Amino acid sequence: MVGPPPHLRRGFSVRTRSAAAATAVVTVALVVGAFGLLMVLHGSIVRAAQSTAAVRAEDVAAELVADGSVTSGLNLNPTAGEDEAHVQLLAAGQLVAASSTADQPTADVPDALAPGQVVDLAGTGPTVGVALGVGGVDGVDTVVVWQSYASGQEAVLDVVQALALGVPVLVALVGVTTYLLTGRALRPVEAIRRRSEQISEADDEARIDVPRSGDEIEALARTLNGMLERLHAAHASQLQFVADASHELRSPLAALRAELDVAERSSTNDWGRTARVVRSSGDRMQRLVEDLLVLTRAEERSATDRSGAVDLDAVVEEVGFGLLVPEGLSVRVDTAPVQVPGSADELHRAVLNLAENASRHARAHVRLTVREAGGSAVVHVDDDGPGIPVGAREEIFARFSRLDTGRARDTGGTGLGLAIVRGIAAAHGGEVHVGDSELGGARFTLTIPTGTEHARAARSGPSVPPPVTT
Numbered sequence: 001m002v003g004p005p006p007h008l009r010r011g012f013s014v015r016t017r018s019a020a021a022a023t024a025v026v027t028v029a030l031v032v033g034a035f036g037l038l039m040v041l042h043g044s045i046v047r048a049a050q051s052t053a054a055v056r057a058e059d060v061a062a063e064l065v066a067d068g069s070v071t072s073g074l075n076l077n078p079t080a081g082e083d084e085a086h087v088q089l090l091a092a093g094q095l096v097a098a099s100s101t102a103d104q105p106t107a108d109v110p111d112a113l114a115p116g117q118v119v120d121l122a123g124t125g126p127t128v129g130v131a132l133g134v135g136g137v138d139g140v141d142t143v144v145v146w147q148s149y150a151s152g153q154e155a156v157l158d159v160v161q162a163l164a165l166g167v168p169v170l171v172a173l174v175g176v177t178t179y180l181l182t183g184r185a186l187r188p189v190e191a192i193r194r195r196s197e198q199i200s201e202a203d204d205e206a207r208i209d210v211p212r213s214g215d216e217i218e219a220l221a222r223t224l225n226g227m228l229e230r231l232h233a234a235h236a237s238q239l240q241f242v243a244d245a246s247h248e249l250r251s252p253l254a255a256l257r258a259e260l261d262v263a264e265r266s267s268t269n270d271w272g273r274t275a276r277v278v279r280s281s282g283d284r285m286q287r288l289v290e291d292l293l294v295l296t297r298a299e300e301r302s303a304t305d306r307s308g309a310v311d312l313d314a315v316v317e318e319v320g321f322g323l324l325v326p327e328g329l330s331v332r333v334d335t336a337p338v339q340v341p342g343s344a345d346e347l348h349r350a351v352l353n354l355a356e357n358a359s360r361h362a363r364a365h366v367r368l369t370v371r372e373a374g375g376s377a378v379v380h381v382d383d384d385g386p387g388i389p390v391g392a393r394e395e396i397f398a399r400f401s402r403l404d405t406g407r408a409r410d411t412g413g414t415g416l417g418l419a420i421v422r423g424i425a426a427a428h429g430g431e432v433h434v435g436d437s438e439l440g441g442a443r444f445t446l447t448i449p450t451g452t453e454h455a456r457a458a459r460s461g462p463s464v465p466p467p468v469t470t
Contacts, residue, residue: 045152361385
């Protein structure tokens, strides 16, 4: 069994990369979110402390204004609560009175605050201050309140500790979950890979099991099965083609060898007859090889090689008027102007093959017509011969296929003429089929789209006629 390529063995698996990517994304998102949360929480606590300090300053200022001066009854002690509040009374920047709490914080307070003017002060540690201007009070012009938010800072630290423990756990959980789920999702893909390794070119019936998941993996399995069918069909076609070509080449080679052996052993050599037999066998092999080359080129040429504009009516006229026919056989050509995108040489070969096929089987009349109908150029080749049986109308387009009446080597072709026509038609986005003619024989109809975009789209995937053993 063939293992995965070396560059895949050295790399990381899809599930590992997926888990790593998910872990990295979640880590970044959680870290940024946690940082933002802490900033918002800290800012909210600081604003709450400033608001509390401002309210306390307003209360003290109201008492001062009510008394008109600093009295012994003024309460500067901290309010009940978890965090301390320090109150200072200033006059011209000098401390007049303060709360009984020791270690009073200090800061540069602006002089000459207008009555009611509030200024936020930056404290040291977990403390914020507010300075409030007071008017109408003897000996005091400013009230300063310092408010601590130590309890809030402790809450922030508790959140930091919780995040420091929770974020790694959550990241690890996301990584493990992603790894497991990705492995489970890719399990059908691994099964498809293992099954693909087991399929050999000789196993024509081997297919990949299609999971009933209704997702992209099911579509992948169906696509691979379609590809396997096409590959097996192409392989079978190649084998049949080689076998048929070998069989067809064997006959003229055998005849040539037999004639040379007879001539070599004969005491009265008829070298003229020998030359004719050798030339006939050589001509047949040459026609066969040329037809094989034409068929191969028709299947392999790209759409850009058929981008020219072809006057199909001129092609039909050239074929009809230049066709070599037996004595007593009439050829009628009836055309209307019609232009198609494609290769003039290939279309000429297709029409010529149909015309020669008709002339081999016609009794007295062959007719070639071309018209435009429904966005396509339609070429009809009619004859008054024996016609084509309904059961053989698809078989005759296969490679090396001949009806019994066409098997004679002197009148029959190589068996590739109609296969070439179908290959050229498919390469131009068209088709060819056979039916009954008004003349009493067979009617071959070649249809080529006249629309450039339609024709090019169809030319992107020409079909290959299947082989038929005769």
